[in-house]
Amino acid sequence: MTTTQTQARPFVRNRLIRDSISRATYDAMKCDPSIYLFGEGCEPKLHYDAPYILEEFPNRVTTLPISEDGNVNFCVGASLLGLKPVYDAISADFLYRAMDSICNTAAKLGFVRGQEPTIVIRAEFLTGGPTTGQRPEALFTHIPGLRVAVPSTPRDAYGLMRTALETPGVTLLFEDREIQDGEFEEDDLYLGEPVHFGDASIRRYGERGGPLVLTYGVMRQVVERALEGFERPRVIDLRSLYPIDWKRLDWCMSRHFQVLIVEPDIPYGGIGAEIVAQLAERFPATQFRRLGAKRETVSANPVAHAGLLPTQEAILDALIF
Amino acid sequence: MTPSSSNVQETMLTIRLLEDRLQEMALQGRGADWHFNKGQEAISVGVCAALRDTDYVATHHRSIAHAVAKGVPLRPLLKELLTGRAGEMHMNFPEQRFMFSWQLVGTCIPVAAGMAWAVKDYLKTDDIIVVFHGDAATANGQWHEGMNLAAVQQLPILFVCENNHIAGNVRPEHYQPVATVSERVVGYGIETALVDGNDVELVQAAAERIVEWVRKEQRPYFLECDTTRLGRHKQGMGDLRSKEEMKTLALRDPLRNIMVAPERWAAIQEEIDGIIDEMEVS
Numbered sequence: 001m002t003t004t005q006t007q008a009r010p011f012v013r014n015r016l017i018r019d020s021i022s023r024a025t026y027d028a029m030k031c032d033p034s035i036y037l038f039g040e041g042c043e044p045k046l047h048y049d050a051p052y053i054l055e056e057f058p059n060r061v062t063t064l065p066i067s068e069d070g071n072v073n074f075c076v077g078a079s080l081l082g083l084k085p086v087y088d089a090i091s092a093d094f095l096y097r098a099m100d101s102i103c104n105t106a107a108k109l110g111f112v113r114g115q116e117p118t119i120v121i122r123a124e125f126l127t128g129g130p131t132t133g134q135r136p137e138a139l140f141t142h143i144p145g146l147r148v149a150v151p152s153t154p155r156d157a158y159g160l161m162r163t164a165l166e167t168p169g170v171t172l173l174f175e176d177r178e179i180q181d182g183e184f185e186e187d188d189l190y191l192g193e194p195v196h197f198g199d200a201s202i203r204r205y206g207e208r209g210g211p212l213v214l215t216y217g218v219m220r221q222v223v224e225r226a227l228e229g230f231e232r233p234r235v236i237d238l239r240s241l242y243p244i245d246w247k248r249l250d251w252c253m254s255r256h257f258q259v260l261i262v263e264p265d266i267p268y269g270g271i272g273a274e275i276v277a278q279l280a281e282r283f284p285a286t287q288f289r290r291l292g293a294k295r296e297t298v299s300a301n302p303v304a305h306a307g308l309l310p311t312q313e314a315i316l317d318a319l320i321f
Numbered sequence: 322m323t324p325s326s327s328n329v330q331e332t333m334l335t336i337r338l339l340e341d342r343l344q345e346m347a348l349q350g351r352g353a354d355w356h357f358n359k360g361q362e363a364i365s366v367g368v369c370a371a372l373r374d375t376d377y378v379a380t381h382h383r384s385i386a387h388a389v390a391k392g393v394p395l396r397p398l399l400k401e402l403l404t405g406r407a408g409e410m411h412m413n414f415p416e417q418r419f420m421f422s423w424q425l426v427g428t429c430i431p432v433a434a435g436m437a438w439a440v441k442d443y444l445k446t447d448d449i450i451v452v453f454h455g456d457a458a459t460a461n462g463q464w465h466e467g468m469n470l471a472a473v474q475q476l477p478i479l480f481v482c483e484n485n486h487i488a489g490n491v492r493p494e495h496y497q498p499v500a501t502v503s504e505r506v507v508g509y510g511i512e513t514a515l516v517d518g519n520d521v522e523l524v525q526a527a528a529e530r531i532v533e534w535v536r537k538e539q540r541p542y543f544l545e546c547d548t549t550r551l552g553r554h555k556q557g558m559g560d561l562r563s564k565e566e567m568k569t570l571a572l573r574d575p576l577r578n579i580m581v582a583p584e585r586w587a588a589i590q591e592e593i594d595g596i597i598d599e600m601e602v603s
Contacts, residue, residue, distance in 0.1 A: 073467070081436055113413060
């Protein structure tokens with residue numbers, strides 16, 4: 001009954017990943033008095049998401065106007081005087097409004113100053129429509145000075161947020177609303193360990209010589225669902241899109257000769273394209289396939305929206321090399 | 322050290338002589354596409370003379386005057402200009418609290434607001450932020466977003482508009498629908514003053530009053546300085562203004578009546594030439 005209701009009501013949100021990012025923020029704030037939270041509607045949002053942060057650190061939470069570009073520049077200015085700002089942009093689509101301040105201001109600080117700031121910009125992939133359901137993560141991996149992560153489990157979300165706050169750098173941390181709360185394994189729910197950027201996660205070991213499936217975000221769950229009962233494929237969740245865990249991927253290439261990349265973003269000019277290009281240069285005998293979202297404007301219709309992503313059937317079909 | 326009222330004229334002269342020498346190099350192909358402050362020196366020097374050493378400055382791409390005025394020594398400044406990787410439009414000297422030139426027009430405004438927020442609510446000192454920008458920046462969204470942030474958050478920040486009535490070669494009718502920039506500021510509930518930006522004594526007097534007001538009230542203030550850009554926008558771009566117009570503007574040159582002893586003049590020139598010659602050889 002609960003499941004049926006969730007499917008019928010798209011506004012019923014998955015919240016375990018969001019909760020774990022809030023928990024990581026709270027734990028980091030307890031250790032580090034220089035972490036401050038900024039965002040559009042920051043206080044009301046925390047009221048619902050993590051009231052314990054508001055209660056314990058009321059002076060370290062600041063609500064900013066709907067001026068995304070100015071807000072990121074504002075956070076950059078604060079970071080120059082020692083703060084570690086966390087900027088909550090709410091929707092990943094809104095980051096397009098802040099491309100200048102992210103790419104031209106924040107990303108350049110480490111270079112022009114010779115010292116990286118610690119700034120976290122977090123945003124959520126929504127499920128709304130043409131300008132409220134896009135996945136802009138690949139764009140940011142193109143810019144020197146930024147690191148980009150899309151965790152697919154509460155454990156990884158916690159660990160990546162802690163690392164983002166504890167190691168200097170400008171991080172874009174994306175929360176994928178389409179990842180289903182009901183499908184985590186017990187181990188995925190453990191919060192406490194940092195996850196480093198450039199460290200992918202082996203989800204299934206598979207068999208030597210079997211196909212290698214590389215995925216991230218919501219597609220990690222879809223891949224695991226599709227491969228239930230199959231022993232041969234090795235599955236890796238990239239988690240960190242920049243930097244990529246090339247060391248682990250290169251190691252896998254000596255054991256697997258067929259690689260399938262399943263990404264939730266549009267494959268054209270995307271993460272999968274970069275991975276294939278680099279691995280193909282080093283391992284020319286490997287066969288590659290890619291699956292990703294259709295290169296279409298996101299529909300406001302929930303059925304059409306869901307139809308943009310690769311299906312379990314498409315994943316199984318693609319595995320027959 | 323921030324210049325005191327007794328040496329503002331020497332500081333203005335230093336900027337002029339430094340930029341003249343750099344211009345000579347640029348036109349000979351030995352420099353970069355620098356943006357000079359000729360005609361606008363009184364603003365940065367007059368305002369910085371009213372600051373404490375611990376106050377912060379942020380500025381735009383036309384940055385050399387502000388760095389000198391804030392007390393950045395010539396040697397590290399020239400090192401950055403001639404050999405640095407950040408260049409004139411992204412340089413910073415934290416020791417003098419010169420917190421970056423920001424190349425993209427308008428960026429410095431919200432960044433300065435963020436700094437002011439950090440000073441007030443994190444460092445909790447009574448230092449203030451001064452941010453310089455041009456009149457053309459007021460057409461940019463970042464200027465408006467930054468003004469709004471500073472006003473809403475009630476931040477200790479002094480906005481100094483160097484209104485030279487030109488953006489590159491573009492006249493204000495293309496970017497400014499009102500007679501003064503201050504008219505735009507009224508909508509943010511920020512108090513404003515208008516001063517002759519080519520009279521260093523007037524600028525300094527206004528800045529001294531306003532800086533203390535900002536420090537005490539912990540609220541933003543806007544100082545519009547009417548000025549003249551007596552050189553081209555940058556070295557790689559021509560100037561469409563006529564000789565007659567330039568002659569008329571030059572009548573307002575802030576350095577036209579300065580009183581600096583000839584031996585000091587020569588000493589400043591010698592210092593600049595010495596550092597540049599040494600850097601060019603090495």
